[in-house]
Amino acid sequence: MADSKGVLVFADIVEGKLAGITTELLGCGRQLADGLGEDLSVALLGSGVKGLAEEAIAWGADKAYVVDDPLLQDYQAEAYLAAAQKVTEEISPKVILYGQTPVGRDLAPRLAFRLGTAVSTDCVELAIDPDTKLLLQTRSVYGGNARAVFTSDRMPQIVTVRSKSMSPLPKDDSRKGEVIEVAAGLDPSMIKAKFVQKVKEEVVGVKLEDAPVVIGGGRGMGAPEGFQQLEALARLFKGAVGSTRPAVDNGWIPSTTQVGLTGKIVTPDLYIAVALSGSSQHMAGCSGSKTIVAINKDPEANIFREADYGIVGDWKQALPAFTQKLKELLA
Amino acid sequence: MEMIVCAKQVPDPEAPPATFKVDPSTNKVVPPPGVPPVISTFDEIAVEAALRVKDGKGGKITVLSLGNNLVRDVVKKPLAMGADQLVLLEDQAYEDGDSWSTAYALAMAVKKIGQFDIIFCGRQAADWDAGQVGIGIAEILGIPVVTLVKKVDVADGKLTVERMVADGHEIVEVPTPCVLTITNEFGEPRYAPLKGIMKAAKIQPTVWKPADIEVDASQIGAQGRRAKLGKLFQPVKVGKCEIIEGEDVAEAAANLAVKLREAKVI
Numbered sequence: 325m326a327d328s329k330g331v332l333v334f335a336d337i338v339e340g341k342l343a344g345i346t347t348e349l350l351g352c353g354r355q356l357a358d359g360l361g362e363d364l365s366v367a368l369l370g371s372g373v374k375g376l377a378e379e380a381i382a383w384g385a386d387k388a389y390v391v392d393d394p395l396l397q398d399y400q401a402e403a404y405l406a407a408a409q410k411v412t413e414e415i416s417p418k419v420i421l422y423g424q425t426p427v428g429r430d431l432a433p434r435l436a437f438r439l440g441t442a443v444s445t446d447c448v449e450l451a452i453d454p455d456t457k458l459l460l461q462t463r464s465v466y467g468g469n470a471r472a473v474f475t476s477d478r479m480p481q482i483v484t485v486r487s488k489s490m491s492p493l494p495k496d497d498s499r500k501g502e503v504i505e506v507a508a509g510l511d512p513s514m515i516k517a518k519f520v521q522k523v524k525e526e527v528v529g530v531k532l533e534d535a536p537v538v539i540g541g542g543r544g545m546g547a548p549e550g551f552q553q554l555e556a557l558a559r560l561f562k563g564a565v566g567s568t569r570p571a572v573d574n575g576w577i578p579s580t581t582q583v584g585l586t587g588k589i590v591t592p593d594l595y596i597a598v599a600l601s602g603s604s605q606h607m608a609g610c611s612g613s614k615t616i617v618a619i620n621k622d623p624e625a626n627i628f629r630e631a632d633y634g635i636v637g638d639w640k641q642a643l644p645a646f647t648q649k650l651k652e653l654l655a
Numbered sequence: 656m657e658m659i660v661c662a663k664q665v666p667d668p669e670a671p672p673a674t675f676k677v678d679p680s681t682n683k684v685v686p687p688p689g690v691p692p693v694i695s696t697f698d699e700i701a702v703e704a705a706l707r708v709k710d711g712k713g714g715k716i717t718v719l720s721l722g723n724n725l726v727r728d729v730v731k732k733p734l735a736m737g738a739d740q741l742v743l744l745e746d747q748a749y750e751d752g753d754s755w756s757t758a759y760a761l762a763m764a765v766k767k768i769g770q771f772d773i774i775f776c777g778r779q780a781a782d783w784d785a786g787q788v789g790i791g792i793a794e795i796l797g798i799p800v801v802t803l804v805k806k807v808d809v810a811d812g813k814l815t816v817e818r819m820v821a822d823g824h825e826i827v828e829v830p831t832p833c834v835l836t837i838t839n840e841f842g843e844p845r846y847a848p849l850k851g852i853m854k855a856a857k858i859q860p861t862v863w864k865p866a867d868i869e870v871d872a873s874q875i876g877a878q879g880r881r882a883k884l885g886k887l888f889q890p891v892k893v894g895k896c897e898i899i900e901g902e903d904v905a906e907a908a909a910n911l912a913v914k915l916r917e918a919k920v921i
């Protein structure tokens with residue numbers, strides 16, 4: 325692919341809508357494309373997704389490639405891979421951006437191995453090297469303890485991007501772009517891993533990823549009852565409760581609340597870390613919060629290296645007084 | 656069921672973050688002194704997943720570990736948990752690979768093993784966190800793969816698995832042979848019983864050099880890389896935590912609330 329050109333974003337589509345990460349990818353992709361002086365394309369794969377093309381253009385794309393096929397209704401990797409490969413071969417991009425989402429983290433490596441190129445997953449920073457014009461791919465490694473900068477001279481250079489690590493551009497509904505429909509020639513016989521059904525875990529209250537305040541509870545909560553107190557505190561702020569892996573593994577709280585490297589990424593205005601030690605893997609999911617507050621009985625706990633404010637003590641004594649005072653202040 | 660589990664030896668990922676060090680001159684992590692390496696967290700859960708299939712349906716589990724100077728007590732842990740045999744791809748030539756060169760060597764070792772129904776991998780290794788090797792093995796072998804698996808049911812040569820997604824899980828049916836990458840929601844790995852540890856001590860691992868799996872040195876380890884590592888560094892942390900005091904914990908907590916209001920955080 326000596327003549328590869330441009331940047332291609334694979335849109336993340338959730339329940340028929342462009343997911344937030346897609347706008348972040350388009351914002352970042354626009355900068356990279358401008359840096360190269362080339363086009364930004366977006367690929368929309370799904371069933372009934374054509375209508376999203378204009379919106380993707382408004383978020384920064386020059387061209388939208390649409391593969392609209394009933395076989396792409398649910399995520400079935402083999403069909404998605406065939407469609408992704410088709411679009412990639414049509415465009416021959418230099419750079420491909422995916423979100424580090426359940427689809428992107430699954431599909432991007434498949435595409436890279438299929439094309440014989442490399443992929444950097446979970447990137448938190450991307451830039452074009454001024455000398456080589458190659459993509460500098462900075463990703464979090466060793467559970468968030470370190471960062472590594474990768475390059476690859478094989479085209480296309482593929483990455484997945486951590487959610488909330490890039491900013492969308494302001495939406496411009498007057499932007500014009502080209503919409504291109506691609507027939508991917510999908511066939512049911514290519515699907516080996518078959519989607520049967522989705523089982524959704526219903527959340528009551530505010531969605532964790534969107535909450536302005538998140539109360540994170542860790543192993544030190546000791547039992548599900550502790551989390552009920554965190555729920556009460558979260559309700560005061562119209563916030564949500566998050567958790568660490570041990571709390572999930574102990575069955576105190578559903579796994580969909582896990583924050584971290586292998587859980588959700590949250591960037592609230594306020595993150596209150598209760599009885600959790602602040603492991604690098606947990607912080608990978610919340611270190612982008614504006615203010616971090618720690619309640620922990622161990623003054624040596626790593627969370628005090630990460631937090632802005634903290635108290636050293638048992639949460640069982642701290643939480644009732646903290647909640648009471650907040651009620652007064654917020655009344 | 657013939658099963659293969661890919662399990663990697665890594666520096667203990669849960670060692671205190673303060674002990675984590677990078678040597679900028681070599682671009683490598685300096686293992687914290689006195690903290691022994693471990694089997695990567697999700698790989699140990701992958702061993703558990705294979706053991707549960709074996710518990711229910713019977714079968715044989717072969718564990719594959721790639722690296723150099725592997726610590727025998729560490730890589731034998733899956734045997735102590737109940738796996739049947741251990742194959743080590745152990746040679747300097749395998750070192751410092753990327754996801755591509757690692758997946759390639761493992762796929763070639765799988766070919767040499769020959770017969771298998773399921774290959775289990777962890778969702779990502781606890782050192783590089785890339786999450787690609789399981790997918791890569793499947794692509795190279797041309798078989799299906801399901802990632803982020805938290806439950807496996809086997810019936811009539813077909814697997815029904817649950818795959819984690821952001822707001823719940825998907826149920827997916829996949830034929831064998833296939834690859835599954837396992838996530839921690841699967842459940843805790845079992846402890847190695849004393850009997851298992853004694854049994855494992857007697858098992859000699861098989862060691863395969865690059866020539867044994869018919870790979871060229873240019874395709875594996877550092878030489879086979881497709882992603883070049885430019886720089887490895889530790890992000891700078893500014894320790895700036897303000898500790899709020901009080902007569903007792905309750906008072907400190909109330910003072911914290913007031914402080915947050917004063918600082919306009921709330």
Ligand SMILES: Cc1cc2nc3c(=O)[nH]c(=O)nc-3n(C[C@H](O)[C@H](O)[C@H](O)COP(=O)(O)OP(=O)(O)OC[C@H]3O[C@@H](n4cnc5c(N)ncnc54)[C@H](O)[C@@H]3O)c2cc1C
Binds near residue numbers: 606639
């Ligand atoms: C590859 C990998 C990925 C991972 N991904 C994630 C992830 O996404 N999210 C995640 O959270 N973890 C993840 N982990 C696990 C992570 O390494 C830590 O083990 C975990 O975050 C620790 O959780 P914790 O802080 O609740 O528990 P601990 O580290 O045990 O900390 C408990 C804390 O509670 C304090 N405490 C105890 N009792 C009280 C009390 N009564 N009052 C006040 N304080 C108290 C203790 O002082 C201690 O600091 C991952 C690990 C690996 C290897």
